[in-house]
Amino acid sequence: GENVEQHPSTLSVQEGDSAVIKCTYSDSASNYFPWYKQELGKRPQLIIDIRSNVGEKKDQRIAVTLNKTAKHFSLHITETQPEDSAVYFCAAIPSGAGSYQLTFGKGTKLSVIP
Amino acid sequence: NAGVTQTPKFQVLKTGQSMTLQCAQDMNHNSMYWYRQDPGMGLRLIYYSASEGTTDKGEVPNGYNVSRLNKREFSLRLESAAPSQTSVYFCASSEGQGWDEKLFFGSGTQLSVL
Numbered sequence: 001g002e003n004v005e006q007h008p009s010t011l012s013v014q015e016g017d018s019a020v021i022k023c024t025y026s027d028s029a030s031n032y033f034p035w036y037k038q039e040l041g042k043r044p045q046l047i048i049d050i051r052s053n054v055g056e057k058k059d060q061r062i063a064v065t066l067n068k069t070a071k072h073f074s075l076h077i078t079e080t081q082p083e084d085s086a087v088y089f090c091a092a093i094p095s096g097a098g099s100y101q102l103t104f105g106k107g108t109k110l111s112v113i114p
Numbered sequence: 115n116a117g118v119t120q121t122p123k124f125q126v127l128k129t130g131q132s133m134t135l136q137c138a139q140d141m142n143h144n145s146m147y148w149y150r151q152d153p154g155m156g157l158r159l160i161y162y163s164a165s166e167g168t169t170d171k172g173e174v175p176n177g178y179n180v181s182r183l184n185k186r187e188f189s190l191r192l193e194s195a196a197p198s199q200t201s202v203y204f205c206a207s208s209e210g211q212g213w214d215e216k217l218f219f220g221s222g223t224q225l226s227v228l
Contacts, residue, residue, distance in 0.1 A: 009154070032214035043204065043219040044157070051214065089156060098164060099145055099208050099215045100172065106156040 002027040004092050006105030013080050014113050021108045023090035024072040031095035033066060033073045034102075038087045047088075048075070052095075080112045116140055120205050120220035127195045127227045135190040135223050137205030144210025146188035147172075147217070148180060150201040157204070163188055165210060195227045 003026040013019045023033075034049035050057045050064045050073065057064050061080075066073040073092075077084055090105040118139045127133055139146065148160040159172030163182040177199060179191045188207075192199060203223045208215040 006156075034216070036217075043221050044217075045219070046216045049214075049216075093213060095213060097213050099210070099213055099217075100147060100159060100162040100164065100170070101213075102159075102217070104156040104158075106154055 002030060002092055002094065002101070002103040004090060004103050004105040006090050006108055008108060009106065010109045010111070012111045012113060015080060015082060017080055019077040019080055019084070019110055019112075021075045021088055021090070021110070022072060023074070023092075023105050024070075025092040025103075026071070027092070027094050028068075028071065029094040030071075030092040032093050033064070034091050035064060035075050036089045036091065036104075038089065038107075040086070044089060077110075080110075082112050082114055085110060085112045118205055118207055118218050118220035120203075120223055122223060123221065125223060125225050127192075127225065129196060129227060131195050132191070132193050133195065133225075134192075135203055135205070135225075136187070137189065137220055138187045139205075139207040139218070140186065141207060141209075141218065142185070143207040143218070144185070145208045145215075146182065147206040147208075148178075148188070148190045149204045149206060150174065151204060151222075152201050160190065160203075195225075197227045199225065200227045201225060 031052040036044040038044040063076045147162045161180040166185045205220040206217045
């Protein structure tokens with residue numbers, strides 16, 4: 001089955017700096033890569049996703065890049081703000097699989113220091 | 115439109131006690147899931163229901179049972195709670211129309227087994 005590794009497990013940045021979280025996956029058939037954000041004590045929520053026919057996707061201050069050859073994808077947050085402090089989970093799923101086969105990384109706790 | 119509603123939010127059990135976690139969604143979704151979240155372990159799938167009338171095991175099903183009561187409701191039962199089941203439990207749902215779907219999570223249940 002799919003294996004998703006996420007790094008780093010914790011990340012501290014100064015407000016205004018950029019943050020990058022990286023994930024690698026094992027199944028070359030994976031074609032959908034969502035990112036979920038979980039604020040302290042809250043539920044995970046989808047913030048951005050990317051499909052394998054796209055190399056990069058942006059949404060305001062967040063972006064995700066995908067390198068299918070190397071089997072890794074990354075979340076980029078620019079101009080970080082205190083409200084970006086949360087745990088971020090990457091995930092991957094092979095095309096045509098059931099949505100229950102979504103495999104999550106172990107999470108990255110991002111702290112933005114004012 | 116409440117989304118995914120879970121009850122209870124907190125629960126303390128003694129080893130050997132039983133309990134049922136309730137989950138309901140009002141988005142007319144076909145698929146529902148139960149995940150557990152442990153520190154440093156990410157989100158792990160316990161059971162899922164791809165559609166009304168079906169249930170199946172996920173990655174960590176031992177010690178749990180589920181019931182898809184109807185299209186809206188999906189419950190998780192611990193028959194004989196063990197300290198290893200201390201965790202945060204999340205119910206989730208998705209449309210169930212494809213493999214690359216957004217998951218909608220409930221607010222979670224923090225369970226402690228003493």
